[in-house]
Amino acid sequence: xxxxxxxxxxxxxxxxxxxxxxxxxxxxxxxxxxxxxxxxxxxxxxxxxxxxxxxxxxxxxxxxxxxxxxxxxxxxxxxxxxxxxxxxxxxxxxxxxxxxxxxxxxxxxxxxxxxxxxxxxxxxxxxxxxxxxxxxxxxxxxxxxxxxx
Numbered sequence: 001x002x003x004x005x006x007x008x009x010x011x012x013x014x015x016x017x018x019x020x021x022x023x024x025x026x027x028x029x030x031x032x033x034x035x036x037x038x039x040x041x042x043x044x045x046x047x048x049x050x051x052x053x054x055x056x057x058x059x060x061x062x063x064x065x066x067x068x069x070x071x072x073x074x075x076x077x078x079x080x081x082x083x084x085x086x087x088x089x090x091x092x093x094x095x096x097x098x099x100x101x102x103x104x105x106x107x108x109x110x111x112x113x114x115x116x117x118x119x120x121x122x123x124x125x126x127x128x129x130x131x132x133x134x135x136x137x138x139x140x141x142x143x144x145x146x147x148x149x
Contacts, residue, residue: 012146047074
């Protein structure tokens with residue numbers, strides 16, 4: 001199963017960065033290979049925001065949509081993402097936000113398995129590179145939106 005981790009220090013406050021990550025429908029504007037995004041349900045309770053959303057990812061003739069359960073815990077400043085349906089057999093994705101002076105450190109860990117065994121092998125070899133590109137995209141988007149504010 002492909003696994004990868006990335007950590008970044010981004011010049012914006014924690015709330016701005018959390019809002020950026022939870023703005024799932026904007027992902028196609030700035031994340032490579034994200035072709036579409038749709039939020040089906042969003043609930044806010046005391047210290048929890050729950051979102052059910054689809055992401056469509058792909059390149060060239062390859063395209064897949066998966067549905068996820070996204071939960072932001074305000075007490076722990078974490079977002080946990082798990083797979084509900086789609087081509088993923090398993091998905092565990094965790095974001096952790098830690099405010100440091102005028103910046104926010106994010107840690108992003110992902111562990112997943114695709115139903116197709118061959119694609120798992122291919123993804124395992126290149127996934128850290130892809131995750132670094134995604135982290136670059138979030139960092140650039142945060143800089144574009146929030147730097148100097």
